[in-house]
Amino acid sequence: MTNSTKSRARGGDKRRRLMAAAARVLHQQGVERTTIADIAAAADVPVGNVYYYFKTKDELVQAALAEHSGHLAELTGELDKLPDPIERLKALIDAWVGQRDVAARYGCPTGTLAVELDKRAEGGIDLEAGKVIRLLLDWVEGQFREAGLPDPDDLAIALVGAYQGMSLLANALRDPEIMTREGSRLTRWLDTLHGDGTDRRDL
Amino acid sequence: MTNSTKSRARGGDKRRRLMAAAARVLHQQGVERTTIADIAAAADVPVGNVYYYFKTKDELVQAALAEHSGHLAELTGELDKLPDPIERLKALIDAWVGQRDVAARYGCPTGTLAVELDKRAEGGIDLEAGKVIRLLLDWVEGQFREAGLPDPDDLAIALVGAYQGMSLLANALRDPEIMTREGSRLTRWLDTLHGDGTDRRDL
Amino acid sequence: MTNSTKSRARGGDKRRRLMAAAARVLHQQGVERTTIADIAAAADVPVGNVYYYFKTKDELVQAALAEHSGHLAELTGELDKLPDPIERLKALIDAWVGQRDVAARYGCPTGTLAVELDKRAEGGIDLEAGKVIRLLLDWVEGQFREAGLPDPDDLAIALVGAYQGMSLLANALRDPEIMTREGSRLTRWLDTLHGDGTDRRDL
Amino acid sequence: MTNSTKSRARGGDKRRRLMAAAARVLHQQGVERTTIADIAAAADVPVGNVYYYFKTKDELVQAALAEHSGHLAELTGELDKLPDPIERLKALIDAWVGQRDVAARYGCPTGTLAVELDKRAEGGIDLEAGKVIRLLLDWVEGQFREAGLPDPDDLAIALVGAYQGMSLLANALRDPEIMTREGSRLTRWLDTLHGDGTDRRDL
DNA sequence: CATGAATGAGCCTTCATTCAT
């Protein structure tokens, strides 16, 4: 039946649409300010139906996190095609800067989610956002390691921290240019690290 | 009378107690998760009475922001007593690291507030948190300028951004040590900048 | 199933029940003294559920107004069946007098609502009650016009004004007889107007 | 002491100021929408002090009613100086029309108060507003009686009812001209009654 | 008498979640 086909198709669709909508709307409005109804509307799914796919609001939040996680995997997967690890990191920075307007308006999706989920507690999805950040951290650390640089874990924290920090500042000050300027500085910093093998990995 | 003294003292106190309680509780629980009743309880003030001092929840949030702003002013006031601007910045970093456990548990008060207030919007206290951050930024920039370093504004953004970033990571990963390690790196970075007059201000 | 029937029936019913309850309770208790819970109880609907049908108290008030508007339309629709316009007006007066006990106890529904909504302002349903009154005014004016009387608009204001006035007095003095006596006088007045074509339209 | 003198003087003053403020503000904002604090502010009296003069909000409402009653007494006192009773009534109508802008904006003070106090019940000042209206009714009836017209009580109800009705309509429709037009009609009506001794007392 | 502050009950409204078709 066309009907059943459509239903089945849309069924799988719905879940995906809900995840995408959750990721988008939660990023823009924040977890607490976002209603299940908001997400349902954004996904064009009847409110009552949401609970068929996600049993609680927290599960929807986790789904959004998974969505962001997926985006990250996509991105790093793309970057992995570049031959040089430092070049990959530069391309990563470029990607960040490319998102400057979104960042200035809503902050880094994962970072803001981490801040919000840190409160909320009592539930249990407490450190879920941390895991996504950890994914990024690990990938970055891998690049530094591959580049043969010392203390790759510290370097990763420095770079990802700088990203989170510049996103937060850009957002708090509503100034995308902060992303551009910090991006340039970070790129130069990478060059410094790369250029010589000496211990000039300072910030 | 002891009674009169207490009453009078507590009367004037209440506003201050409410501000302190708001700053503390809002930092720990987040804006949306915090009830007026929570703050009232923390300040030992009857719920209904809160509204005598603050007409809306938003005003209470602003009061908390003002409280944090005051803390910052106290700190920089203290630091200003140091003779060397770079030493002041190092001492600032030390202060940040000294707060590592709080940061790992609840994040930077102003930073997390900025993230939360960015949502909420619709009201108007939108960029209030940004102003407090701007205060810190300006002070830091002043130190870099006094130290005769080029592009003091970019340096300020780098340093404050690094602080926000490391606080967020420490919080998201629940790891205070991130503050310690990044703190050291930032201190070394300052030395680098200070040591030579050359244009090695990269991260 | 009885159950299914009841559920379906009651489901569609609720909106109507709420409107009717709102019209009744608001008339009896006044807008400000009436709680959403009052209306919910009168309609036998759970309080929280009211908001599924009406997003705010003001919308409920408007619904009550619409209900009264409907009653008016029903009444005039009935009266329109009479052949003579002056007879229609007399029947209208009879209807008013027929409501004398309600009027003496609670006033004219639309009139009292108009008085209450005039305050409240700041919102926007400000002149909504005026519209319902205007409906009555227009219908009455139409009758006078059809009767070929001069200045039908002034006559309409005289008649409707007299109605509002006698309702208010009957209510303020808790005396239904005022309705009866004024009703007779108005009927006689209509006769006067009707009887001769001369300009004896004075009160 | 100057102080004691001032206090005593202002003391009496305060009561009067509160009454005047109550009359004014309650008329403009309505009973339920008016706060004790509103009246206190309008009278420039500290909130806490209001209760020294009036033990409850209801007492303040009664005071406002008394104030209006006083205004009425002043007016009729003035009108009583006119030699002819029908002239007095015409002057009364003129006074009403003179207030057309206030009436169109806020309605008749006593009439609207009557409507509002009718709800509220449960307290006890239930029919207080009716008493003030009764005062007007009695005075008007007295004029008709003095003029030797039949059924002076019915005539009084007709005239006062017309006044309440036109005030309500003017208010609901926000149109002061209604007062003007109805005023003219009422005046002509008085002439009719006056002119001949015949039984043409119809509306 | 004066007055800033305190109190507590109550109201409107929002929402996550559950149900009955």
Add this chain to the structure above:
DNA sequence: GATGAATGAAGGCTCATTCAT
């Protein structure tokens, strides 16, 4: 599986009234 409707627990805020000085 899909869906409109139902439910109930809060939460923010207002205010008449009372108190302590």
